[in-house]
Amino acid sequence: MVTIFIRYQLVYVSVRAAECKDTEIEKILESCIRNNAKIDVTGVLLYSDKKFIQCLEGDYAQIISLYDKIKEDKRHKNVILISLGSIKERSFPSWQMGSKKISIEDLEFKTNMSINEKAEFKDILNGENQKGGKAIDLIKKFF
Numbered sequence: 001m002v003t004i005f006i007r008y009q010l011v012y013v014s015v016r017a018a019e020c021k022d023t024e025i026e027k028i029l030e031s032c033i034r035n036n037a038k039i040d041v042t043g044v045l046l047y048s049d050k051k052f053i054q055c056l057e058g059d060y061a062q063i064i065s066l067y068d069k070i071k072e073d074k075r076h077k078n079v080i081l082i083s084l085g086s087i088k089e090r091s092f093p094s095w096q097m098g099s100k101k102i103s104i105e106d107l108e109f110k111t112n113m114s115i116n117e118k119a120e121f122k123d124i125l126n127g128e129n130q131k132g133g134k135a136i137d138l139i140k141k142f143f
Contacts (some may be wrong), residue, residue, distance in 0.1 A: 007090060008060045010067055011082040011135045013127055014052045020075040025099075028075070032097030041066065042090055044098040046142060051125050052076055055139055057090045080127035082135050091136055092143075100142050113141055 025047055036042065041058035054070075056063050063084075071079045092098055113121075121138045 006060070006086050007057060008063050008084065009087045009091065009136065010056045010063045010084045011139070012052075012054055012067065012070070012079055013082060013125055014070075014076040014079040016047065016050055016052055017075050017077060022101075024075050025101075029097055029099050036096035042092045042095050042097075044092050044095060044100070044139060044143065046100055046102050046139065048102050053082075053125060053135070053139065055092065055136060057087065057092060078127070082124060082127075083133070091140060098143060102142065113138070117141075 025045075029045065032043075032045075036058075039058065039062045041056060041062055043054060043056040045052065045054045047053075056066055067081075117138060120134060124135050124138065
């Protein structure tokens with residue numbers, strides 16, 4: 001009998017609380033690195049002085065449990081689910097939680113992005129565009 005593991009990917013955006021300093025971000029990332037391997041969760045966190053966008057990948061129950069905790073975290077507010085769906089393969093298979101600090105005003109991508117893609121990414125950050133597949137494609141451009 002062949003066991004098929006279905007993995008899921010969840011992307012959300014939120015507004016960073018003013019009192020959430022960079023030292024808090026370091027704590028979040030340390031916790032992710034320490035705990036996510038134990039539950040087979042991978043992903044990335046992009047953050048600016050004002051926003052978070054995070055992708056989580058793994059077992060459905062684990063992802064939903066983490067998302068429920070994330071929604072209650074006081075270090076941010078206005079959590080908006082961009083996408084949740086099954087995936088054939090992970091976009092970030094080797095990272096318990098990759099991260100990058102970004103500037104919303106001056107986005108720097110590792111690959112070329114068109115003016116339209118930059119505008120789409122800003123819309124996603126503002127919760128105005130909920131095209132999950134497009135969000136992942138744009139997030140990947142930071143790494």
